Amino acid sequence: MSEIYLGMDIGGTKLAVLTGTDKGEILEKVKRPTNARRGPWPIIDDLLEMSDEVLQRTGFSLSRIDAVGVSCGGPLDAAKGIVYSPSNLPGWDEIPLKQILSVKLNRPVFVENDANAGALAEWRFGAGRGFKNMVFLTAGTGMGAGLILDNRLFRGANGLAGEVWKIPLIRKGPDDRNPLAFEYLTAGPGLARLAQQALRKNPYSKMLERVGGDIEKVTGEIIGKAARLDDPLALQVLEEAGTYLGWGLAILVDILNPELFVIGTLGIKLGDLLLEPARKAMRESAVKESVKAVRIVPAQLGDHIGDVAALCVALEHYER
Amino acid sequence: MSEIYLGMDIGGTKLAVLTGTDKGEILEKVKRPTNARRGPWPIIDDLLEMSDEVLQRTGFSLSRIDAVGVSCGGPLDAAKGIVYSPSNLPGWDEIPLKQILSVKLNRPVFVENDANAGALAEWRFGAGRGFKNMVFLTAGTGMGAGLILDNRLFRGANGLAGEVWKIPLIRKGPDDRNPLAFEYLTAGPGLARLAQQALRKNPYSKMLERVGGDIEKVTGEIIGKAARLDDPLALQVLEEAGTYLGWGLAILVDILNPELFVIGTLGIKLGDLLLEPARKAMRESAVKESVKAVRIVPAQLGDHIGDVAALCVALEHYER
Numbered sequence: 001m002s003e004i005y006l007g008m009d010i011g012g013t014k015l016a017v018l019t020g021t022d023k024g025e026i027l028e029k030v031k032r033p034t035n036a037r038r039g040p041w042p043i044i045d046d047l048l049e050m051s052d053e054v055l056q057r058t059g060f061s062l063s064r065i066d067a068v069g070v071s072c073g074g075p076l077d078a079a080k081g082i083v084y085s086p087s088n089l090p091g092w093d094e095i096p097l098k099q100i101l102s103v104k105l106n107r108p109v110f111v112e113n114d115a116n117a118g119a120l121a122e123w124r125f126g127a128g129r130g131f132k133n134m135v136f137l138t139a140g141t142g143m144g145a146g147l148i149l150d151n152r153l154f155r156g157a158n159g160l161a162g163e164v165w166k167i168p169l170i171r172k173g174p175d176d177r178n179p180l181a182f183e184y185l186t187a188g189p190g191l192a193r194l195a196q197q198a199l200r201k202n203p204y205s206k207m208l209e210r211v212g213g214d215i216e217k218v219t220g221e222i223i224g225k226a227a228r229l230d231d232p233l234a235l236q237v238l239e240e241a242g243t244y245l246g247w248g249l250a251i252l253v254d255i256l257n258p259e260l261f262v263i264g265t266l267g268i269k270l271g272d273l274l275l276e277p278a279r280k281a282m283r284e285s286a287v288k289e290s291v292k293a294v295r296i297v298p299a300q301l302g303d304h305i306g307d308v309a310a311l312c313v314a315l316e317h318y319e320r
Numbered sequence: 321m322s323e324i325y326l327g328m329d330i331g332g333t334k335l336a337v338l339t340g341t342d343k344g345e346i347l348e349k350v351k352r353p354t355n356a357r358r359g360p361w362p363i364i365d366d367l368l369e370m371s372d373e374v375l376q377r378t379g380f381s382l383s384r385i386d387a388v389g390v391s392c393g394g395p396l397d398a399a400k401g402i403v404y405s406p407s408n409l410p411g412w413d414e415i416p417l418k419q420i421l422s423v424k425l426n427r428p429v430f431v432e433n434d435a436n437a438g439a440l441a442e443w444r445f446g447a448g449r450g451f452k453n454m455v456f457l458t459a460g461t462g463m464g465a466g467l468i469l470d471n472r473l474f475r476g477a478n479g480l481a482g483e484v485w486k487i488p489l490i491r492k493g494p495d496d497r498n499p500l501a502f503e504y505l506t507a508g509p510g511l512a513r514l515a516q517q518a519l520r521k522n523p524y525s526k527m528l529e530r531v532g533g534d535i536e537k538v539t540g541e542i543i544g545k546a547a548r549l550d551d552p553l554a555l556q557v558l559e560e561a562g563t564y565l566g567w568g569l570a571i572l573v574d575i576l577n578p579e580l581f582v583i584g585t586l587g588i589k590l591g592d593l594l595l596e597p598a599r600k601a602m603r604e605s606a607v608k609e610s611v612k613a614v615r616i617v618p619a620q621l622g623d624h625i626g627d628v629a630a631l632c633v634a635l636e637h638y639e640r
Contacts, residue, residue, distance in 0.1 A: 133477050156577025157453050157613045172492050254483050257476025290480045
């Protein structure tokens with residue numbers, strides 16, 4: 001009889017609750033919109049309802065569940081299971097999520113931030129299988145990192161390792177108090193901003209055709225579609241964003257000397273259009289010998305990653 | 321009967337060979353100048369002669385030695401024990417040091433770069449005792465880091481973790497191909513350069529008095545002495561260098577969330593004159609929650625650090 005886990009993926013736009021096995025297989029899944037503005041309590045009520053529903057569909061009672069894994073936006077204290085004001089979950093100020101769910105479900109509950117959970121998922125069941133030192137980057141609306149070092153998730157002193165979003169990439173000099181940070185330059189909104197700036201200077205681009213001329217509507221996906229049609233402006237934007245991404249990866253290479261970078265959302269959607277300039281910039285910026293040892297690949301679990309990530313949080317802790 | 325180890329510290333200016341115990345106690349020690357321009361072979365001959373001498377003084381034969389630890393400038397491959405052209409050891413191109421010494425001494429030999437060896441020394445016997453996550457920075461003529469993560473030395477995919485010297489701290493924009501790096505801005509020569517630049521603009525400083533007016537002779541030590549006499553220019557230089565140091569530490573904080581930074585040579589010589597501006601800059605630049613968890617202190621082993629470091633290389637491997 002294989003082990004059965006319950007996973008919860010708490011995102012800023014959607015909630016998912018699922019059952020799965022220790023092989024990373026998802027059995028059943030229930031989704032709802034988050035409606036994040038409601039604040040934590042109605043959302044937690046939803047998660048409990050969804051747990052009932054998914055267990056019913058799977059044909060299991062709660063007692064058959066070995067552990068519950070929760071993947072949630074950080075910052076959060078994984079050891080205590082307390083969530084501290086994630087930017088995509090307004091009102092979640094010091095919510096003792098682990099404690100609440102443990103009491104309600106009467107099962108062992110484990111909570112991890114989404115970057116760490118994603119790293120575990122890609123390492124166990126995705127692009128990172130078999131790698132000893134791997135860095136996963138969310139590269140979605142934010143830029144978080146999950147670090148697998150010497151075959152283990154590395155959390156740091158208080159669970160905040162991998163908070164790479166704030167690392168300055170452009171800082172003009174000793175008096176520059178507003179450097180441009182990794183997340184600002186490379187995550188989804190930053191990529192859109194780069195495209196919008198380029199379009200304001202030069203509106204002759206396939207990107208604009210696809211949004212009916214509304215510059216504000218340009219997204220990473222639109223940029224990618226235009227770039228695949230060889231739109232010069234879209235290619236130029238991805239070259240610039242990829243360069244910034246490569247600079248951030250170079251810093252991680254110099255410090256951690258990993259074997260693999262697995263790039264989430266934007267890495268999956270844009271592939272080599274983004275990753276090829278990133279590889280070039282990383283080669284130019286990082287220590288040569290360490291560059292030789294590392295590869296940059298897109299995440300492999302695709303849209304599945306949030307589900308498998310939640311499952312892996314339970315797996316990781318329960319198996320220890 | 322306690323375990324006895326032989327340690328070798330191969331520096332750019334001096335060589336040391338010593339005997340010591342598993343308690344970090346140094347029994348006997350022999351020093352010689354490196355005369356690095358001789359190249360590897362006469363230096364290795366010297367190390368073997370010095371080994372004989374130190375063993376004789378200790379009153380032990382080689383067979384009583386449990387293991388030999390070597391601390392040497394990187395880059396080097398610790399697993400294979402091969403040294404690759406350290407900048408302070410000209411001509412050491414792919415020297416299989418571990419193999420050579422193993423054959424000559426007929427004991428187990430282990431080789432580690434000086435930053436990793438220093439990290440082990442401070443973690444076992446110095447400022448880092450009892451800390452689970454600690455970063456040691458050499459902060460001497462170069463800027464290397466040794467990472468203790470989850471109570472273990474972290475080496476990375478091929479032993480190059482902690483090569484932080486190349487991390488860009490000042491990069492003006494997307495087309496800046498010559499960013500100013502961590503080591504360039506913060507290690508000994510960088511500190512001297514900052515002082516020399518300042519003195520060319522404003523020669524009214526106690527620093528110049530101490531070098532007979534020869535700007536080129538200003539060193540970190542001279543800057544420190546002048547700063548302790550409240551020389552405004554020296555204080556300003558240390559403020560700037562400390563700020564750069566803090567920026568580098570901030571990046572390490574964001575990625576690793578350590579509990580402790582232990583700062584080598586310059587940290588010992590300059591103390592809070594350098595570390596206080598570093599703390600301020602780190603607070604301003606890194607993720608707030610992680611800053612709360614970390615302290616910055618000077619290395620505790622002082623001039624001893626190289627000896628204990630070499631000893632710890634043997635200890636670390638032999639006890640595994």
